[in-house]
Amino acid sequence: MNHTSDFYKLQIEINSEKLQKIKRKLAISSTIRLILFMAACFAVYFFFDNTKVVIAVIVLTIIAFIYLVSKHSGLQYKRDLKKALIAQNETELEVLDRVFHHLPSGEKYTDPLHFYSQDIDLFGRGSFFQYLNRTALESGSDFLAKLFTENEIDFIPKKQQAVIELSEMPKWRQQFSAIASLVKTEASSAEVTHWLKNYKTFVPQWIKPVSLVFSTISFGLIVLNYLDLISGYAIGGWFFLGLAISGRYLKKVNDLSSNTSKIQSTFEQFHKLILEIETQNFSSDLLVEKRNLVVNSDIKASSVLKKFAKHLDALDQRSNMLIGVIANGFMLRDLRQSYNIEKWIETYKENVPVWFNAITFFDAYNSLGNFGFNHSNYVFPKINDDVPVLKVKGAGHPLLKEATMVRNDFQINSEEFFIVTGANMAGKSTFLRTVSLQIVMGNIGLPVCAEKAEYNPIKLITSMRTTDSLTDDESYFFSELKRLKFIVDEIKTDRYFIILDEILKGTNSTDKAIGSRKFVEKLVASNSTGIIATHDLSLCVAAEELTEVKNYFFDARIENDELFFDYTFKPGICQNMNASFLLKKMQIVD
Known part of the structure; x- marks a missing residue:
């Protein structure tokens, strides 16, 4: 990203120099108006006895003053525009260092009932929207949020070409956004x-x-x-x-x-x-x-x-x-x-x-182009209609720092389901959100955090963060059942990639195992594709009986009384769990 940061630093330098020149012109403009006013006062005083001359002086002074004020306002606008351009480039340098939590979070777009936005941190503090959004207009922000949530899979190559072209026009994008940022509206x-x-x-x-x-x-x-x-x-x-x-x-x-x-x-x-x-x-x-x-x-x-x-x-x-x-x-x-x-x-x-x-x-699309410019090392998924729904080499989460990010390769074919097991904190949830964002970003037309990607477009639906509701007198378990019912109804009419994190968390182990297995069988029979993360190893047996199901895991190991994670996505079933170890390590239990 060196060339990206170099561009922003250069723009700050160029616009700062121009800003200083404009400030000097503003000072001269103010001085000229003062001189004009003093000259007019002197002329009125000198010709005070000649009414016609005084009137002529006043009229001419007013005309000249209006002209100078107009020119001064034009200089003020140019000054504000340069300030906006400098602020934009300073913001981009901060975001390149993952400092973006001060930007608009898109909190108002959160929707617990949406297909996926609540589960994958699409909106809110520290969200992908907060990281990507550079809209200057409220209507632009609303439209960008719509692009994030519409779950549409049409015309993706067309969208990709638009993002690519805008990513190659940083000066035009910044000029447009700077002008838009100066809009002060009382009405939408x-x-x-x-x-x-x-x-x-x-x-x-x-x-x-x-x-x-x-x-x-x-x-x-x-x-x-x-x-x-x-x-x-x-x-x-x-x-x-x-x-x-x-x-x-x-x-x-x-x-x-x-x-x-x-x-x-x-x-x-x-x-x-x-x-x-x-x-x-x-x-x-x-x-x-x-x-x-x-x-x-x-x-x-x-x-x-x-x-x-x-x-x-x-x-x-x-x-x-x-x-x-x-x-x-x-x-x-x-x-x-x-x-x-x-x-x-x-x-x-x-x-x-x-x-x-x-x-x-x-x-709105300037934000997408800006994201592409900031991530020139990301790749645009190759769109196809082949068997692999998603085939990615070096997949990572875009909000993680690249220096410490652990990338993973995976390929999931149409109508396959992965059962993913792993110890706590081993990387399951991050992987689920990584895959989810690969799909969402692919559908929007964005480049994805990967070295190579092939994608057969598909809609996304998730269930990862079900919550109870005291207001609606609704238990956690019932909320989860409603979400699963929502998924079942949706997959009857369309093709979906389903991502679930721990099915039926709100019930006992035996009931959970039986119910989870039946739900997996129903999903497999629906011709859907997806990933299910679980701590229930009994669910992994499904891979022995259903050819569409495959087991993968994230490992954890204990060495010298310390816990280590490699965050690597591997085929098989996790054998190491860490809850008891962590309880002892943190002196919660003996």
Whole structure:
């Protein structure tokens, strides 16, 4: 991973240098505005007796000040963007060292009833989601969680090509994510699209020509007054007429402004994200399809969204006294801006969900591409329809440090079941989660932690962490039975890879042995494939009577009063158990 960390260090260095230059420009910009203000004050003082000159100075100063503020805001945005890029690269260096527990954990996506997510630490602190997720948008995070849990096995080569292409575009991914990270929203994308879809107009159609005529007359009256051709009373009367017209719709304009202020940042940043998609060419089919949602139309989506962002910003300026009162009195500005917003909504409200979905897709898939970039030594499983469901050389768990990771080779064929025995802490549970992640990652289109992998796509279902529920007055044993019933019902209608950790833990040994054996026989008869970990050695006898069942184990040995594990997956049955030894070693019993 040296080339990966070198890339991140170089990006930090480059962006830090650019950030310092931008900060210097910001300091100069602030100084220029101060000089302009002082010069304007001096000019007003010097020409105080000449009203026309003073008015001209004030007007020109306001225009110049607005221009400088706009430029300053642009520099501030560039500064924030560079800070975001630096933060991204610093985060990646931390994650390469397995420091990632401060990142969003995805706790809200946990679901005890899901096919596998609860059992394999997919969400929550220290989870695979926390390790991989780099989404900047809530909608992107939601979509990424959906990819993790949808249990779909279609179009995997297509997904792989998309991940490969994005993994080779680190600068583009980081730029996209940095822009997305600057989105400050009070409403989700779903709420925005819902509001647009159900919006009811209130501005009359005549406001467009009337506001133009009204503004023209206002300008003429001001010029005539400036030339002393009419009195100020005429301007005052016209001004209050404008306020009266605007005031008639004040409540509805206030409601519109309240809603648009919540979505303004979304559109300000989303048009930039769309522009990133529009200007980038892709070659993989999936990325091309998603890009075409944005560019295959008669309109340029980024320009349309940018225009709407300007409309929203213009309406937001009404809080400024100069604009909120004077511009309404002379130009009917609030109504004209509200009209522009309503016409935009009427024209493009059906396009917005499509554009937002494209942004959401790239935000989520950037995390997958980032994972591929960070793990260039991982392999993309070769997809086939051969007998082996999963044939892996050097399989490991992606959350373990590679320096200390013990990798294992295994091959499990279609409709085979492995019975895995082993001492406590010997590596059974880690192996089960490793195999589970190989399947989940393979279905998503990710590279897997292995030296070589072949995969015949299959859906996953697990039962490893059944818990009781005091709230539902439900015992541990009954919870486990419900989970097993869920598995039995699912395998009737689809093809699954089943992973179980200790069947029927909640009952006595004799009953457990009988029930476990019958359940294994049922699974074998269902044409499913899977792995069952157990401490019950009597279950291993099934391999002697059922050709589909094979025994494997993880060993432990005691040498010089110390316990040693090799964490290696081996054929056979475990003969060494360590519970009694550990009880004595920890002085729990004599």
